[in-house]
Amino acid sequence: MPDPQTTASRRERLRTQTLQELKAASLAEVRERGAVGLSLRSVARRLGMSPAGLYRYVDSREQLLTLLIADGYHDLADHLLAALGTPPAERTAGDGATPEVPVIAGPDDDVAERIRAVALAYRAWSVAHPNVFGLLFGDPIPGYHAPPGGPTVEAMNRVGRALAQPLIEAWHQGRLRLHPALDAEELAGPLAPMVPVTAELPPAVLARLLLSWGRLHGQVSLEVFGHHHWLLPEGCEELFRADVEVTLRDLGVT
Amino acid sequence: MPDPQTTASRRERLRTQTLQELKAASLAEVRERGAVGLSLRSVARRLGMSPAGLYRYVDSREQLLTLLIADGYHDLADHLLAALGTPPAERTAGDGATPEVPVIAGPDDDVAERIRAVALAYRAWSVAHPNVFGLLFGDPIPGYHAPPGGPTVEAMNRVGRALAQPLIEAWHQGRLRLHPALDAEELAGPLAPMVPVTAELPPAVLARLLLSWGRLHGQVSLEVFGHHHWLLPEGCEELFRADVEVTLRDLGVT
């Protein structure tokens, strides 16, 4: 896999470099002011460029946001995979500026510990980058829909696979308890489109994956968006850990 | 309780009336274009007013949004209470324009059915008003924090109480299974501030309430924000129902 930094022409090198700077400056702005606070003129000032000059690198503000969204998914996926002990074989697309290293999972056969690891990493990344979390999982851009095979969906898939991985391991070990409600044939139809992305898993397992992600996400979402910040003034990591334990018990892996 | 429509002076009547129109027009704009798409000049045009005139009724765009947020919480709470069969004794603050009537709960002693009713009503309201849902639970306004005793928090509390009500009933009937992880003494401290709002409930029950809300919310949030819309093209009510059943089983009420 050739490195574009060395093989590409001088033009292309400069181009990708300033595009990286553009995205970095925009990401910084999103980090401090949120997605709605991203101003093209402001990032142009940061780069010492004219506002019009940005349009040589980006079609619109909206497209710039989708670039940041894809990068954000990749960054989150990298952290989840790191928490699972996966070596950085996959490319790291985010800027990787997160200081703290997430919990390293235990031995590979300890599924419960691996599930804890991804869950805690999901929460740790989210509370560390609340505005990026909001960019990824908050209000969608009103009219926008990600192109089906595009880089956003691919990046999102990496997150999904990282979250699903330990659960799939548990299922392969026969340690994933399934619930009769998940075997309803009404689920087979709606879940069919998932099959190409998650290999040949029975619908009940697919449902388990989606529902587990939903539980995890709900807890993190409420905390990051400050919706029980007025109930629980401090960050509630203990509550989150308790939730993970309850879910582990419910999944049957502990 | 005197009706301000009749007792107040003519001035005040006109004032509250145009304020209602202002909020209604703003809510309509939010409904179609989302919270970020709310434009003061646009609602001024709808009302046939000058943009500057709005500032006689509203301090800023941000304050107008918080008014809509409080109304949104009240509207959601009304729907949850209606699903529980509560008569409209509490005032209805939303515009109540939701067409479909949520599921009416079964007999009062059937806690499982009552929990199903609130959960389904929560989802039904959310998918019916995705942009208002985003206003309530999406990205928070960057620098904003709701004033602790203000109307926003009070409205939010009504939602919380409606969600908690059937679970508390289940606990009173001794049918709520608690998990040992919820009894950890680390939770007692962080949960202490909740006590004034939810009477004298043991920390394990409080934790159950928060965690159950989180699960419910995560599933709804992912669906409303379209985060598995590319996996499950159709709305996944079946998946949600399955989640509710799994949760009911986990809670021990079924």
Add this chain to the structure above:
DNA sequence: TTGCACTGCGAACACTGTTCACGTAAAAAC
């Protein structure tokens, strides 16, 4: 009837995303 607080308006300011014509510098073609 006289004062006064309230309501609304037009103009203005500072800001935003985006487009367009216009140079200039680098790469490509001859």
Add this chain to the structure above:
DNA sequence: GTTTTTACGTGAACAGTGTTCGCAGTGCAA
């Protein structure tokens, strides 16, 4: 080595935004 084409960057402009200010009227109370 010269010429042509392509890419880059700019300043000015347009339409739109939230917000403020000074100035008219109008309804209410003394």
